[in-house]
Amino acid sequence: MTFTTAEKLQFVMLCDLAKPTEDRELDYDFIYSAVVNGDKWALSWKYSGLDLKEETPPDVALVCDILDMWDRLERDFAALSKIEKARVEAEAHSSGAPRFWGFDGNNETQLLHIARLLVNDLDRWAGFKGRDFNSHFPSIDIHTRLLAAWRPIWEGKSESGNYHFSADEIIAILRERIHPEHRERTTEGGWTVNPDKFKEYAGGAVRSIVAPTPETKAASGWS
Numbered sequence: 001m002t003f004t005t006a007e008k009l010q011f012v013m014l015c016d017l018a019k020p021t022e023d024r025e026l027d028y029d030f031i032y033s034a035v036v037n038g039d040k041w042a043l044s045w046k047y048s049g050l051d052l053k054e055e056t057p058p059d060v061a062l063v064c065d066i067l068d069m070w071d072r073l074e075r076d077f078a079a080l081s082k083i084e085k086a087r088v089e090a091e092a093h094s095s096g097a098p099r100f101w102g103f104d105g106n107n108e109t110q111l112l113h114i115a116r117l118l119v120n121d122l123d124r125w126a127g128f129k130g131r132d133f134n135s136h137f138p139s140i141d142i143h144t145r146l147l148a149a150w151r152p153i154w155e156g157k158s159e160s161g162n163y164h165f166s167a168d169e170i171i172a173i174l175r176e177r178i179h180p181e182h183r184e185r186t187t188e189g190g191w192t193v194n195p196d197k198f199k200e201y202a203g204g205a206v207r208s209i210v211a212p213t214p215e216t217k218a219a220s221g222w223s
Helices: 005-017 028-036 040-046 058-078 082-091 109-121 140-160 167-177 214-220
Strands: 183-185 191-193
Touching: 005 028, 005 040, 028 040, 040 109, 058 109, 058 140, 058 167, 082 167, 140 167
Parallel strands: none
Antiparallel strands: 183 191
């Protein structure tokens, strides 16, 4: 006999409800929310023992990669010496410690929802617990640029078994926050910040370093 995901979940819920209240194991508020919001994948994650066989959607896999990346960047930056931290801030055009700011609540609502669900409801990436995750500006393009720099470095570390990121590696990844429109090519084939377009952080705000130039902001969702 085989069961669909819905049948299996209904059967298990009925069995759980037959138990005394204090012995029940299922989180019915979570199940209701997952069903109403179409997060069937989250049921598989929370109740893996039920073997619900729901595939992880691409957006969820992407958010997981982003959370993995930022979790490692934050923790490995914190482990650097004071001198190394200062060098990272200077060379990556950063202001303070790197921090995962989340996704835009206006334009990236699904990604924001997934991040909150993973951290707050599924108890993954405990270091991010309690954060709002609303960046208040378009962020997915920035995270994608960072991931493009992160992945080859991470793959090399997976092969070597050394999973800690050095100051140089953190700089190489964080520099990708700088929007391409703020860059200019060097004679060595790399790039540096375009002094005519780039402005340093204003009061710690991240927007000036990652935003497009004023000419293209409106077309890319920036306000």
